[in-house]
Amino acid sequence: MPDSSDGNRDPSHGGREKEVTRRWALAGIIGLAALSILASPANEFSSALVTALARDTPEANEPPTPEAPAPAAESEADPEGPVRANYTWAKLGGSLVYDDAVYVSAKEEQRRTLDGDPVVLFTVEVANANASDSQPMSGLTVKCRVGEDAEQAGSRPSQLIPEQAPWPGLDEAVPPSTTARATYACPMLPQENYLQVEVNFSNVHNRREAMTFSGSVSRDGASTELATPRP
Structure with missing residues (x-):
């Protein structure tokens, strides 16, 4: 005896299943593409930046610190000054x-x-x-x-x-x-x-x-x- 419940099925149900399947497939494709980009040598800096952002490190938010200036050379003793003593x-x-x-x-x-x-x-x-x-x-x-x-x-x-x-x-x-x-x-x-x-x-x-x-x-x-x- 045929199941009378088939006649009561919502005709849109099959469409929703196909839509979910399509979205999952699209997400998989995007994920693979992203992994391929991050693995590329041309994007090493971007990969490092992404890692820093993921770890929330200061390097991701702060500009690089400029190099400290070289210390000033000590002034030479005045050649015209008196000869110094260890104590006076x-x-x-x-x-x-x-x-x-x-x-x-x-x-x-x-x-x-x-x-x-x-x-x-x-x-x-x-x-x-x-x-x-x-x-x-x-x-x-x-x-x-x-x-x-x-x-x-x-x-x-x-x-x-x-x-x-x-x-x-x-x-x-x-x-x-x-x-x-x-x-x-x-x-x-x-x-x-x-x-x-x-x-x-x-x-x-x-x-x-x-x-x-x-x-x-x-x-x-x-x-x-x-x-x-x-x-």
């Missing part, structure tokens, strides 16, 4: 060194009286560690101050004390690998005990950073008279 202050008895291997030190020797006036003796040494070049002493000045307060410690006259010694003085060039010494007297009252010594080279052809040596001075030996220096 040290305790009495210590030493400082210039960039060209010239060492300077100042040390307190003892208290004395000079023509009845109390003084303190100190020695300045310049050691030339260069193996070939002499160190000129032109423009050398040695000043002394008494007191710890830099503003209140006034400069006092430092007097060179000539000595009969087997080493060269500071009035001539210091030969290579040689140390030169000179002793000075600075006025200092018995109740004073802090000495500052400034060593400077101020000649236009021998300019160096000034060095300061400072420290306390022993009170011993103040009654010993020092022979008057020869002019």
Whole structure:
């Protein structure tokens, strides 16, 4: 007996099935075409961009960062400037060194009286560690101050004390690998005990950073008279 339900089937039902089938086929064709395009070597940049977009990485949304400019060249030291030192202050008895291997030190020797006036003796040494070049002493000045307060410690006259010694003085060039010494007297009252010594080279052809040596001075030996220096 024939099925009477066939007569009740919607005549549009078959059309819808064909439409769905057609759409699926079209989607498959588009998908294959897209895969072919992405796999093409000519679209490597596009493929990378698509991957970045899929991962939501910053590279997909931000422009490339420009290359950083090359660092500016450091300015060269002024050839006309003074020769630099490792430090510009040290305790009495210590030493400082210039960039060209010239060492300077100042040390307190003892208290004395000079023509009845109390003084303190100190020695300045310049050691030339260069193996070939002499160190000129032109423009050398040695000043002394008494007191710890830099503003209140006034400069006092430092007097060179000539000595009969087997080493060269500071009035001539210091030969290579040689140390030169000179002793000075600075006025200092018995109740004073802090000495500052400034060593400077101020000649236009021998300019160096000034060095300061400072420290306390022993009170011993103040009654010993020092022979008057020869002019």
